[in-house]
Amino acid sequence: xxxxxxxxxxxxxxxxxxxxxxxxxxxxxxxxxxxxxxxxxxxxxxxxxxxxxxxxxxxxxxxxxxxxxxxxxxxxxxxxxxxxxxxxxxxxxxxxxxxxxxxxxxxxxxxxxxxxxxxxxxxxxxxxxxxxxxxxxxxxxxxxxxxxxxxxxxxxxxxxxxxxxxxxxxxxxxxxxxxxxxxxxxxxxxxxxxxxxxxxxxxxxxxxxxxxxxxxxxxxxxxxxxxxxxxxxxxxxxxxxxxxxxxxxxxxxxxxxxxxxxxxxxxxxxxxxxxxxxxxxxxxxxxxxxxxxxxxxxxxxxxxxxxxxxxxxxxxxxxx
Amino acid sequence: xxxxxxxxxxxxxxxxxxxxxxxxxxxxxxxxxxxxxxxxxxxxxxxxxxxxxxxxxxxxxxxxxxxxxxxxxxxxxxxxxxxxxxxxxxxxxxxxxxxxxxxxxxxxxxxxxxxxxxxxxxxxxxxxxxxxxxxxxxxxxxxxxxxxxxxxxxxxxxxxxxxxxxxxxxxxxxxxxxxxxxxxxxxxxxxxxxxxxxxxxxxxxxxxxxxxxxxxxxxxxxxxxxxxxxxxxxxxxxxxxxxxxxxxxxxxxxxxxxxxxxxxxxxxxxxxxxxxxxxxxxxxxxxxxxxxxxxxxxxxxxxxxxxxxxxxxxxxxxxxxxxxx
Ligand SMILES: Nc1ncnc2c1ncn2[C@@H]1O[C@H](COP(=O)(O)OP(=O)(O)OP(=O)(O)O)[C@@H](O)[C@H]1O
Ligand SMILES: Nc1ncnc2c1ncn2[C@@H]1O[C@H](COP(=O)(O)OP(=O)(O)OP(=O)(O)O)[C@@H](O)[C@H]1O
Ligand code: SF4
Ligand code: SF4
Ligand SMILES: [Mg+2]
Ligand SMILES: [Mg+2]
Numbered sequence: 284x285x286x287x288x289x290x291x292x293x294x295x296x297x298x299x300x301x302x303x304x305x306x307x308x309x310x311x312x313x314x315x316x317x318x319x320x321x322x323x324x325x326x327x328x329x330x331x332x333x334x335x336x337x338x339x340x341x342x343x344x345x346x347x348x349x350x351x352x353x354x355x356x357x358x359x360x361x362x363x364x365x366x367x368x369x370x371x372x373x374x375x376x377x378x379x380x381x382x383x384x385x386x387x388x389x390x391x392x393x394x395x396x397x398x399x400x401x402x403x404x405x406x407x408x409x410x411x412x413x414x415x416x417x418x419x420x421x422x423x424x425x426x427x428x429x430x431x432x433x434x435x436x437x438x439x440x441x442x443x444x445x446x447x448x449x450x451x452x453x454x455x456x457x458x459x460x461x462x463x464x465x466x467x468x469x470x471x472x473x474x475x476x477x478x479x480x481x482x483x484x485x486x487x488x489x490x491x492x493x494x495x496x497x498x499x500x501x502x503x504x505x506x507x508x509x510x511x512x513x514x515x516x517x518x519x520x521x522x523x524x525x526x527x528x529x530x531x532x533x534x535x536x537x538x539x540x541x542x543x544x545x546x547x548x549x550x551x552x553x554x555x556x557x558x559x560x561x562x563x564x565x566x567x568x569x570x571x572x573x574x575x576x577x578x579x580x581x582x583x584x585x586x587x588x589x590x591x592x593x594x595x596x597x598x599x600x601x602x603x
Numbered sequence: 604x605x606x607x608x609x610x611x612x613x614x615x616x617x618x619x620x621x622x623x624x625x626x627x628x629x630x631x632x633x634x635x636x637x638x639x640x641x642x643x644x645x646x647x648x649x650x651x652x653x654x655x656x657x658x659x660x661x662x663x664x665x666x667x668x669x670x671x672x673x674x675x676x677x678x679x680x681x682x683x684x685x686x687x688x689x690x691x692x693x694x695x696x697x698x699x700x701x702x703x704x705x706x707x708x709x710x711x712x713x714x715x716x717x718x719x720x721x722x723x724x725x726x727x728x729x730x731x732x733x734x735x736x737x738x739x740x741x742x743x744x745x746x747x748x749x750x751x752x753x754x755x756x757x758x759x760x761x762x763x764x765x766x767x768x769x770x771x772x773x774x775x776x777x778x779x780x781x782x783x784x785x786x787x788x789x790x791x792x793x794x795x796x797x798x799x800x801x802x803x804x805x806x807x808x809x810x811x812x813x814x815x816x817x818x819x820x821x822x823x824x825x826x827x828x829x830x831x832x833x834x835x836x837x838x839x840x841x842x843x844x845x846x847x848x849x850x851x852x853x854x855x856x857x858x859x860x861x862x863x864x865x866x867x868x869x870x871x872x873x874x875x876x877x878x879x880x881x882x883x884x885x886x887x888x889x890x891x892x893x894x895x896x897x898x899x900x901x902x903x904x905x906x907x908x909x910x911x912x913x914x915x916x917x918x919x920x921x922x923x924x925x926x927x928x
Contacts, residue, residue, distance in 0.1 A: 336789035440877045441646075470645035470816065470878075475860030475871035482870070497790070500819075504862035504871070527864060541794035543819030545863055548843050550823050554798040555791040558759055 284363070285324035286459060286491050287331075287348065291357035294318040294343050298563060315563050317343040319515040320357070322589070325459075325491060325508075332494040332502040334538075335512030338562060341495045343515075345461045348493060349384045361459070380410075383452035387464035389444035393436040400432035403451045410455075421450040424487075426480060442473030446480065453484065461493045466501065478505060499542045503527055511535050514562055514570040521595035531592050531602045533575045569600065577601045605676045606633035607777045607810035608657065613670035613680075615652050615661065615834075617881075624881040626652040626665070628834040629908055634778070634810040639801070641825030641842065642814045643857075645878050648831040650814045654780045656680075657812070658695055659687040675777060693723040696771030696809075698800075700783040702763035705770060706755040712739070712766050713751025716773050723774035738769040742799055761792035765799065772803060779804065782814040797824050818861055822846055830854050833878055833889040836908070840915040848924040851916035852894045888919065896920055 299305060299312040318340040325331040333341045346352040348359055350366045358365045361378050369375050383406075386392045393402055403421055404414035419429035425446040436444060445465060452460055465481070466474040478501065484490060496502050502509055503523050511519045511532065519532040530536045537555045544550075557574035560566055566573050572582040579601060587598045615627035627649045634640045642650050655661050657672055659682060672680040674694050682690060691697065699705055707715055716735035720726060726734070732751075739747035742765040755763060764784060771779055781800065785793035801824055804811050813824055821828050821842060828845050830838040830853065838851040849855040859872030876893045879885060885892050891901040898920060906919045915921070 336791065442877060471818070472645065472857060472860045472874040473877060475862075476873050478862070479870055479873060499790070500862040500864065503864060504868060537791060541791045543790075543794070543797070543817065543823040545819055545822050545846065545858070545861060547819070547823045548846075551798075551801075552794075554795040558761060558792070559789070 286327040286362065287325035287493070288360040288363075289324070289344070289348070289357070290322045290360075292318055292321045292344065292347060292354055292359060293356045294340075294347060294352065295355040313563055316565070317515050317562070318347070318354075321512075321515070321517045322357075323510055323517060323520055325493060327458075328485075328489050328491055329507040330485070330492045330494050330505050332496060332506035332509045333512060334496060334499060334502050334509060336497060336538075336559060338514075338559065339512040340515040341497075341512060342463055344512075345384065345463050345493060345495050348459075349382050349461050350379065351384075380455050381458040382461065383455065383457040383459075384461045384463065385445075385448050385452050385465050387467050389441055389448050389468065390436075392448055393444055395436055397435070398432070399434050399436065399439075399447055402436070402447065403432075403454055406451065406455045412455075414454075417454060418450070421453055422447075424453065424484070425450045426476070440473070442469050442476055445469065445477050449477075449480065449484070453488070456488075457490070459491045459493070461495070463495045464497070465494075467496070467498070474501070481505070499527075499539065511538070514559065514565050516570055517589070517596075517598065518571070519595060519597050519599075525593070525595055529593070531595055531597045532571075532599050533577050533602070534571045537574075569598075604635065606635045607675060608634040608812065609671075609673040610653070610657070611671045611673075613653065613656060613672065614668045615649075615656050615665055616668035617665045619664075619882075621882060625668075626834050626881060627656060629670070630831075630834075630836050631670075631908070631910055632829050632836065632839055634812060636777070636810055637805060637808040638827065639804065639811040639813055639825045641821035641828040642812060642831060643816060643818060643821055643828060644831035644837075645816065647878060647881075649834040650816075650831055651782055652834075653831070654782050654812060654814055658691050658697060658780055659683070689723075692719055692774050692776070694776050694778060696774070696776040696779045698764070698767050698771050698779065698781040698784045700786050702760065702767045703755065705767045706763065708755055711752050711754060712758075712770075716751070716770060719770060720773050734773065738773050739766070741803070742766070742769045743795070744769075761788055761795065764788065764792075764796055768796070768799060768803070772807070772809070775807070776809065778810045778812070780812045780814070783816070784813075785820065786815065786817070793820070800824070818846065818857070830857070833884060834881065835889060836917060837890070838916045839909050845915070848922075849916075850921040850923065851890075851918050852896050852922065853890050854916070855922060856893075856895075896922075 294317050296315045298315045335341055347354050353367050364374055364378050400418040403418040408414050418432045422429055422431050427446055466477050494505050506523050509526050510517050513534045519535045530539050541555050568583040568585050569587050572578040581600050587600045589596045589598050611631050613630045617624040644650050656667055667680050713735045717731040720731045735751055736747050744750050785796050825842045828842045832853050838854045856874035874893050887903045888901040888906045891897045900919055906917050909917050
């Protein structure tokens, strides 16, 4: 059984103006569908990556997975337990303990007035667990020194702070870590250190990652399975080699062609056309149809279903 | 031929209570007409400081302490106030990461374009109006004739950056300084903006300083690349040579730590540690505590500096390899 089973997951935000403005301006309520009917599974001890451009719904899915946001419809099941519907508090608690999250900004996510030791053990201490020597041990595991436990966050560089965030996430011995752009704020040499560390920890502790990123090369390096999102919809899911060698969805094809490569000297490819549409009024049918070179009549009328194509799952009427 | 921009031994200093910091130290390079020079390096390497020194936008107490900057053969590093402002816009256009820093939120974009042109070019109001529409068309704003009447907030981030490029180019400057112009944008929009910059600069022979931390963008857009480390120039050379066969151990480490399709899932190469802070620069070569090839001499001598023409890397023991064709 997969560790995580996400099915028909949808999240709608009410983005209406305040009531009085609506009355005066005679406007309807407006809603933004940040995640729309997304289904996928994450196998135990694997790295599942979500890629997509800004606003495609990556973080919203991550937050629903850890329970920071509730779904509007559909469900997230972790080992068969649906956090939003489960009533047994003990089961909810056990699942919660198994999931941790690491955020993009290692500066914002550490309390500047706390010592590193207290930051790291906080999730465990809050449950009354034993934290003796825990911070020191974890600091060494993430490549820092036990002596760092007594220091404050401002004494560390960006990469070191992200290591502290990782140590904190590891404190409660999670099974699954949702990593939301964990290296986007870091320089490449530091990013390499953090990515290597994450790979090592995964092997050591048998972790599973949901790895959120907009950087295709990082995703290709880290992932076992990749989901591509566009306007809140999963448009393609495939193994890295299949996705990068043979992308099947026209949006994946565009994304891969647009990403600059280290060996693309003086490359002159025609850049992609169009822009990401307004998510409050998304295009009908396939959301990509106004920009898609393959678009046919059906594309603006009917939303494509997920289909299996050579080991990939693709939501496109035309892909083959 | 005289280069459009020539920087010689540029040093920027910031006096502090604990001593003088040098965010840019003895940097020299040229940019020729029609050439894109990529400036890369990690955060804090001094890329923006060097760019800001050229356009006279250093915020005090940072100041140019040494060296010379020439644009089209004229020395500009001592210019102040109005003289500098005239030069910006006329000779030098600017594109920053956040397009809103370059746009006036209260002015229609057409007016911003015409004002800039009228300030720097000897043309009539109606000619400026005509050129404003043409400039927006050129950068790919759909419905340019109507959009001249729109305000900056009515555009998406990518469209705003196009407007900024139109604004930077409208007075026909000979040099563009683009500081992380696509860092805040999605990859598909980034590809559009980079293609646009390349096309316009090639057509007009504009020299471009393209500051970015993204090696992929450099590979795709730049003709030559300058690699900065701790305020100094570590390596300078043709982009293909520097990226495929680095001479400086730092460049080599940077390339190794970048995930690459062809490397698959192998462990990434790691440079140990992090770039030193300006108030704690090591003696000798600034890279020596992290360098796998360090020798005793590196700990005392800062190594050779790169002057144009001589050597590619500021390293006592450069790696000598052939570029991949
Ligand atoms: N609390 C909220 N209220 C209203 N709209 C929201 C809220 N959170 C997210 N959204 C919208 O939902 C969509 C998806 O946002 P999300 O943050 O999940 O995207 P993302 O893929 O993580 O993007 P990024 O790469 O920029 O982080 C966006 O259009 C966003 O504006
Ligand atoms: N007022 C100041 N006082 C002290 N140090 C400063 C000041 N302003 C900038 N610095 C330092 O100058 C150095 C150079 O900064 P600069 O902005 O040029 O870096 P950069 O290469 O553009 O980095 P990034 O990629 O983050 O934009 C940094 O180490 C920065 O901390
Ligand atoms: S369904 Fe149609 S519009 Fe959508 S990606 Fe496929 S071909 Fe293009
Ligand atoms: S001078 Fe020495 S320490 Fe510095 S980069 Fe070269 S070999 Fe390494
Ligand atoms: Mg996000
Ligand atoms: Mg900068």
